[in-house]
Amino acid sequence: MSTxxxxxxxxxxxxxxxxxxxxxxxxxxxxxxxxxxxxxxxxLAPWLAPDSPTSVHLSQRLSPPxxxxxxxxxxxxxDLFSRILYGARISVGVGLGSVLLAALxxxxxxxxxxxxxxxxxxxxxxLMDILLSFPSIVLAxxxxxxxGPNLLNAALAIAIVKLPxxxxxxxxxxxxxxxxxxxxxxxxxxxxxxxIVTRHIIPNLLPPIxxxxxxxxxxxxxxxxxxxxxxxxxxxxxxxxxxxxxVGWKYLLDQWWYPTLTGAAIFITVMSFNLLGDGVRDLLDxxxxxxxxxxx
Amino acid sequence: xxxxxxxxxxLTLSFRTAAGLIRVLRGVSFDIRAGELVGLVGESGSxxxxxxxxxxxxxxxxxxxxxxxxxxxxxxxxCTMTEAEMREIRGRRIGYVFQEPMTALxxxxxxxxxxxxxxxxxxxxxxxxxxxxxQRALEEVLIHQPxxxxxxxxxxxxxxxxxxxxxALAMSxxxxxxxxxxxxxxxxxxxxxxxxxxxxRLARQHGTAVLFITxxxxxxxxxxERMVVLYAGEVVERGPVREILRHPNHPYTRALLxxxxxxxxxxxxxxxxxxxxxxxxxxxxGCVFAPRCVHRMERCDTRPPLRGSGDxxxxxxxxxxxxxxx
Ligand SMILES: Nc1ncnc2c1ncn2[C@@H]1O[C@H](COP(=O)(O)OP(=O)(O)OP(=O)(O)O)[C@@H](O)[C@H]1O
Ligand SMILES: [Mg+2]
Numbered sequence: 349m350s351t352x353x354x355x356x357x358x359x360x361x362x363x364x365x366x367x368x369x370x371x372x373x374x375x376x377x378x379x380x381x382x383x384x385x386x387x388x389x390x391x392l393a394p395w396l397a398p399d400s401p402t403s404v405h406l407s408q409r410l411s412p413p414x415x416x417x418x419x420x421x422x423x424x425x426x427d428l429f430s431r432i433l434y435g436a437r438i439s440v441g442v443g444l445g446s447v448l449l450a451a452l453x454x455x456x457x458x459x460x461x462x463x464x465x466x467x468x469x470x471x472x473x474x475l476m477d478i479l480l481s482f483p484s485i486v487l488a489x490x491x492x493x494x495x496g497p498n499l500l501n502a503a504l505a506i507a508i509v510k511l512p513x514x515x516x517x518x519x520x521x522x523x524x525x526x527x528x529x530x531x532x533x534x535x536x537x538x539x540x541x542x543x544i545v546t547r548h549i550i551p552n553l554l555p556p557i558x559x560x561x562x563x564x565x566x567x568x569x570x571x572x573x574x575x576x577x578x579x580x581x582x583x584x585x586x587x588x589x590x591x592x593x594x595v596g597w598k599y600l601l602d603q604w605w606y607p608t609l610t611g612a613a614i615f616i617t618v619m620s621f622n623l624l625g626d627g628v629r630d631l632l633d634x635x636x637x638x639x640x641x642x643x644x
Numbered sequence: 645x646x647x648x649x650x651x652x653x654x655l656t657l658s659f660r661t662a663a664g665l666i667r668v669l670r671g672v673s674f675d676i677r678a679g680e681l682v683g684l685v686g687e688s689g690s691x692x693x694x695x696x697x698x699x700x701x702x703x704x705x706x707x708x709x710x711x712x713x714x715x716x717x718x719x720x721x722x723c724t725m726t727e728a729e730m731r732e733i734r735g736r737r738i739g740y741v742f743q744e745p746m747t748a749l750x751x752x753x754x755x756x757x758x759x760x761x762x763x764x765x766x767x768x769x770x771x772x773x774x775x776x777x778x779q780r781a782l783e784e785v786l787i788h789q790p791x792x793x794x795x796x797x798x799x800x801x802x803x804x805x806x807x808x809x810x811x812a813l814a815m816s817x818x819x820x821x822x823x824x825x826x827x828x829x830x831x832x833x834x835x836x837x838x839x840x841x842x843x844x845r846l847a848r849q850h851g852t853a854v855l856f857i858t859x860x861x862x863x864x865x866x867x868x869e870r871m872v873v874l875y876a877g878e879v880v881e882r883g884p885v886r887e888i889l890r891h892p893n894h895p896y897t898r899a900l901l902x903x904x905x906x907x908x909x910x911x912x913x914x915x916x917x918x919x920x921x922x923x924x925x926x927x928x929x930g931c932v933f934a935p936r937c938v939h940r941m942e943r944c945d946t947r948p949p950l951r952g953s954g955d956x957x958x959x960x961x962x963x964x965x966x967x968x969x970x
Contacts, residue, residue: 529744529747529748530748530750532702533742534750535702536700536735536738536740536814537734537765537814537816538732538735538765539761539765543765551750552751552752
């Protein structure tokens with residue numbers, strides 16, 4: 349019972365080892381490279397972008413890719429390359445933000461739920477069952493619409509949609525960790541439950557939570573774009589990819605580069621994060637390892 | 645006579661299980677005086693750990709039923725305290741050492757941090773002072789490179805080292821009572837002796853009373869002053885270790901002694917005790933040991949009370965008949 353956790357934290361602790369193992373798989377290595385590049389581009393957008401993402405040049409509207417406008421321009425003449433770069437900031441930043449919010453809240457709720465049990469556990473888990481009973485896109489749309497369509501509310505809606513996964517995961521882990529002797533031992537030192545949950549249970553359930561975070565990133569970025577596309581997320585002129593496509597798809601036939609390049613940005617980003625997530629899961633989740641070993 | 649730190653009085657305790665209520669302890673009574681080492685011995689399943697955990701109130705609250713009796717710690721009944729009051733006592737007044745040092749420490753925290761948290765919890769001191777106390781606590785349990793060890797995770801340490809850390813944690817608030825539940829069973833023989841010596845020394849040095857749980861009578865004879873023999877949830881004999889070892893009154897104690905190589909008299913053959921612990925759901929009507937007892941009589945079909953004078957007491961009709969032959 350305790351060995352996997354010990355082994356897991358050992359594996360978890362060795363940063364350099366982790367990096368080595370992560371880049372051993374060719375797909376994962378590619379994903380890591382892409383994710384690093386995307387994050388760098390997002391961070392450096394203000395310096396890399398040739399133009400402001402919102403400055404309008406009506407005389408150059410819908411111009412094709414050129415030396416001046418690498419990705420062409422949109423329907424009001426804004427530089428598409430600049431907009432896509434700034435869009436990366438929004439997608440990656442907001443995506444990470446809402447996943448982390450869901451993970452933080454979910455881990456706390458789930459860990460307390462699992463450790464305390466009784467009515468708190470019952471209540472929290474029933475609530476999560478209700479959230480899980482809706483398809484995630486429908487729930488995200490309903491929540492975003494109810495909260496009011498803007499980027500922050502979209503992020504909040506997605507965090508709520510993602511919450512049950514973390515609560516369930518954290519609770520299941522907390523249940524098995526609570527049965528271990530060191531938790532009982534912590535009680536013999538007179539430590540209270542708040543302390544035991546935050547210092548003894550949560551640190552030991554982090555590895556699967558980290559895996560889940562990386563698995564959710566791609567999906568979340570896609571959800572943000574979807575909400576933006578549906579007009580339930582970022583609003584124009586914010587350079588958000590989904591919102592950009594919702595206008596740009598009309599130009600697919602004559603100015604193909606506009607929706608295509610924006611779509612490609614979404615595709616590459618989501619794919620990279622998904623591949624990274626799979627790679628990290630294969631590495632950190634011992635159960636996965638064993639399964640792989642047995643089936644192959 | 646010094647004051648008692650712990651008095652367990654007629655404790656009867658049951659567990660709610662799928663198969664109904666199981667009475668695991670029946671009328672268990674013993675006491676521990678300040679600074680005294682008391683051994684609690686008995687076969688596996690006799691209720692030693694349950695007794696110890698009942699004292700620190702670590703048993704699962706939903707399934708444990710204290711049917712009767714009291715557990716007085718420093719004069720107050722542990723069973724009627726609130727959880728908040730109990731938290732004040734755990735760690736500060738009662739230290740606890742478990743059998744398995746491998747799993748008693750948090751795998752995700754360095755041992756230094758674990759000690760630091762517990763010390764700060766107990767003493768409410770600053771980080772810097774706590775760091776010094778961690779150092780001293782590690783030195784006290786004879787860890788030679790405290791700085792190095794403090795930075796290690798439990799999985800980097802040997803079983804003996806971990807048990808030292810657990811002892812340092814349990815002793816960090818200088819408790820009045822240390823409960824050591826088979827602290828050396830999981831360790832190899834050489835390490836066992838060191839850990840025993842360590843517990844003995846710390847207890848002497850700090851005047852800590854120790855409830856030492858073991859099924860090893862050899863260990864009891866080495867470090868304890870008095871002992872309590874538990875059989876199927878009942879105290880069958882208790883008294884000063886020296887007297888009991890020289891003159892065991894209960895047939896079960898005699899049988900236990902014959903089963904231990906270093907305590908059994910030379911020349912006498914080692915003997916396992918035939919039969920096994922009775923099923924707690926279908927206990928014999930009289931003496932619980934009767935089904936395995938070589939001295940069984942008609943009278944044993946009624947339950948023998950725990951009788952004795954002073955420190956010594958035995959629950960047996962047969963031994964009560966004879967005049968002690970010294
Ligand atoms: N939480 C529990 N619920 C139900 N039954 C329990 C529980 N804990 C212990 N028991 C039962 O109580 C009895 C006494 O167990 P205990 O652990 O005290 O034995 P022990 O004397 O410590 O044995 P060992 O030497 O193996 O540690 C056993 O029959 C055990 O199955
Ligand atoms: Mg035990």
